[in-house]
Amino acid sequence: NPEARHDRLGTVVSGPDGGVGTPGQWSPSPPTSDTEVFVAEIIGDYVIEETATDANNVKATCQMHVKVINTGLHAQLDWSSLGDVDLHLLKGTQTSWFSSNDTYYSNKSTSWGALLDHDDIDGYGPENIRLAVPVAGEIYTIGVHAYTNVAASIATVRVYCGMSTMPKVIYTSRPLYGVNGVGACSQNEFWKVATVVFDANGACTVTYLNQYSTSAERCATF
Numbered sequence: 001n002p003e004a005r006h007d008r009l010g011t012v013v014s015g016p017d018g019g020v021g022t023p024g025q026w027s028p029s030p031p032t033s034d035t036e037v038f039v040a041e042i043i044g045d046y047v048i049e050e051t052a053t054d055a056n057n058v059k060a061t062c063q064m065h066v067k068v069i070n071t072g073l074h075a076q077l078d079w080s081s082l083g084d085v086d087l088h089l090l091k092g093t094q095t096s097w098f099s100s101n102d103t104y105y106s107n108k109s110t111s112w113g114a115l116l117d118h119d120d121i122d123g124y125g126p127e128n129i130r131l132a133v134p135v136a137g138e139i140y141t142i143g144v145h146a147y148t149n150v151a152a153s154i155a156t157v158r159v160y161c162g163m164s165t166m167p168k169v170i171y172t173s174r175p176l177y178g179v180n181g182v183g184a185c186s187q188n189e190f191w192k193v194a195t196v197v198f199d200a201n202g203a204c205t206v207t208y209l210n211q212y213s214t215s216a217e218r219c220a221t222f
Contacts, residue, residue: 010049011051012048025039027039045165046065048064050062072130072134072198073131073204074161077127077144077155085150086105087104087127087144089131091112091140092138096222098218115129136198147178147188154172155176155191156170157172159196161204171210185215190212190213191212192211192213194208
């Protein structure tokens with residue numbers, strides 16, 4: 001009887017590494033409302049538990065399994081330290097980064113369909129960029145920027161294509177450096193990770209670049 005219920009709580013019991021307790025996982029938050037939206041940032045399998053307590057203080061608990069899958073292109077970044085490291089996805093190779101063709105903290109929702117979930121400024125991540133409908137033959141390039149207050153942080157990038165719950169590739173950076181307070185278009189380090197190209201059937205080819213530069217260089221050219 002919904003009218004007799006006076007308390008309820010949603011809990012993520014288990015999930016993939018980094019997937020439990022991410023920002024914005026429940027809406028509204030905390031998850032105590034009759035209707036809740038569960039938002040997963042990490043692809044994989046989750047177990048969600050719902051506990052309700054009625055007016056007689058009798059509790060009932062149930063669990064459900066949720067499989068989070070990908071469509072199109074999904075790039076995921078995490079890093080090994082405090083500090084602000086940023087994920088980028090650039091469309092094409094004819095324009096510079098930090099532009100309208102770049103998906104990043106100042107352009108989270110692009111006109112061409114790529115979306116950054118949120119800008120993690122405190123450390124560790126994750127950050128995720130998704131492009132649900134990649135254009136066949138277009139070149140998409142993944143980048144990572146040591147924005148500020150980053151000392152010898154190791155970045156890990158996972159690339160998912162199509163509906164797989166397993167990453168197609170996983171890349172790990174050398175130690176990245178970014179001094180305090182200088183941000184974009186600076187001498188802080190930028191890692192150009194890989195290009196991703198989809199064919200007409202939705203299959204992707206990922207090419208590892210592993211190129212390092214300053215973010216000032218990436219502000220000027222591809």
